[in-house]
Amino acid sequence: MMGFEWKSTMSVVSPGASDLLVRIESILPQLRARAQDEEGQRRLSAETIADLRNCGFITMHLPAAYGGLDLGLKEHFEASRLLARAAASTAWVGSFLAHNAIVVRKFAPEVQARVFGDPDYSGVCGSNQAHASSKAIPVDGGYRLTGRWGFTSGIHHASWAMLSAPIEGGPGGRLFCLVPAKDVTLHDVWHTAGMKATGSNDVSVEDYFVPQECTMTADVFIGDSAPGILADPYNVTIRCPMYRIATLAHPAFALGVAERALEVFKELVGKRKRYWGGDALVEAPTIHMLYALAVCDLRVARLLAEDLVDRTVAGLHASGFSMDDRAYITLSSAASIDASGKVVRELARRSGGSMHFVGVEMDRILRDMSVLLNHSTGDLDYAAESAGSVMLGQGLGRRNAGFF
Template sequence: MQNTLLMAVEFYKDNTGTDLPLCYTRAKESNTNNKSMLDRVKQVLPQIAANAEQAEKLRHVPDENIALLKKIGLHRAFQPKVYGGLEMSLPEFADCIVTLAGACAGTAWAFSLLCTHSHQIAMFGHQIQDEIWLNNPDATASSSIAPFGKVVEVDGGIILNGEYGWSSGCDHAEYAIVGFNRFDDQGNKIYSFGIVPRQDYEIVDNWFAQAIKSSGSKQLKLVDVFIPEYRISKAKDMMEGKSAGADLYPDSKIFHTPYRPYFASGFAAVSLGVAERMVEAFKDKQRNRVRAYTGASVGLATPALMRIAESTHQVAAARALLEKTWQDHKLHGEQHHYPNAETLAFWRTNQAYAVKMCIEAVDRLMAGAGATSFLDNSELQRLFRDSHMTGAHAYTDYDVCAQILGRAVMGMEADPTMV
């Protein structure tokens, strides 16, 4: 750790001509605890699970949940070490989100994105990174990256107007990453991202959903917002190691990677966590279940045993597929090796197929769990709803992903309409 800090001091002096800010020394403090991050998550899990019902009523992550997760340092998972971050491996991080999702899927969904956006920010130039993390080392960003906004090119940047939906965790973020299209001299689209501070946009409370309720995935409204060039990056550059921050952390094991797999890692992790919890909740319910009209024991009857057996296998298969994929992400990053198009297609579609398996496993159990499982106070119905929402994201839509992988394995060009 001492060597890392010395390198950080030398790096900062070389690039800015000044001494390293005091907050960088927090990296030493944040790494002195030998307890794994997963163990720390498990410690706060009971409180987060106890807040799950209230979180749904709030329609955003409770402040207590955010405070608990920041106290254990999970928000620093993908923050550069020179700012006090942890630079965790993707498998380690994903396992934390899986575990968290079993307690509250909305909290896991929103918080995972607040974490992974730090990985994306680290690919911007040092000026915006300093602006964010020197002022507040605990700062995070939400996002809305579909290019909804209208861009006007001006000297030194752009003026952006637009209404950006689905910004999970925005109530707890100090910044937002938004997507938009610029155009080159030939009229070609350049899909880009811009980082916007909280004071430059309005949060519109329009998050009224039937699942993942506590994610607080509200709308961001931008009116005549100026975004300077140093806060802008091309998406393509972030996928190919050509962004302004590409060479800032030469010894890092996580930043020599495309941004998108890290950004999207939480979606399947949440789905897996929900499915694993559904298996446990179903077993707990079935052990003493009797049929109301006859008094016959049905919880441990053959049909119930067959359902739990197949869903257990299916969820285990989903975990195995995801763990292999996350490990592949990790190895590519450690080797500073960017994946080819076919590998990227597998990474993208493996996630969606795992989500598909998790939803099927949950559905099988819910179909045999009895009418009381649909009552509002039943954990099973919440898990059922949340599970289906994990497959509704554009990145986990298997109808799209099957076409993407089919084209890749047959050696066809990627379809630009499928992202």
């Protein structure tokens, strides 16, 4: 184990938060033990999903009336970071299944009752990655939805799916549709080098009727006039736009993975000796320096992430974000992910050739982090380009301001 604890400087004050973190901590060993088999299956196991439900992770954002903890975004960050110390795929899927409840709470109370009232509720997945032919056609009482969507993390386990598509033959814009997961077709395309167990496959529907109350146009979806917000106006968390949740949650995954990499590396150097000469690695000055700098880099990543979480929550309480706020949050999120990635790369590079054997945890950590870094939220170049343009008074250019 590490000689120090990774404690948050943020205050986690929502009811039930401390107990949730304790419960997550208690199941980390069993989650970690399943990670290798789950990679082979390219999806989480039923046992892992049951653990995430039973500990309260998946239901952390549900209203108390439906057995949820009704926690906020700071708590989501901390819980996701801790869960990522078991496996990145576990945290990724768990986080999506959990935080999409915030989106469902933007819908009218009767829709929420339909979703959250299910005794077998196991979360909501979703995708905004619609293929070009996807469309929503207005009809009496709702829309006919046709399309295919990529990167639908959690589809193997979710009760519902949130899918978006352009509106055709109507007012234009984009429509977000809430669809029972059992009614979508799954396409097994998730064959990847890392994040294998997320099972982020494609899904499709064909001429599927979505009732009006289960749809929401993009302007309502990212604004403050959603039915659920109007019905619960004092709830700050449900006002959070989805793109803000992504920039907040994704650094938590990278941080948790990098924290685990430090643990694994410390155990490794305590056992290994150099091939030439037989000197113990733990006695090498270069290893001392590497480890200390990794701790420092990870602390920088942590401080960036904690600051962006605080700024996100402050923006919700202020009922809005200035462009400068958005620029800083976007940049800090990507910079935190990138800094965590640097820690993992440097540690793995000095972990020896044997770390690349199948089943070695550091190998999985490195591959998972590589995929995390290639997600759009981890694209530091694009984040810096957009944020720098705003900070210099040049605007966003071609980037969509509604999702920045």
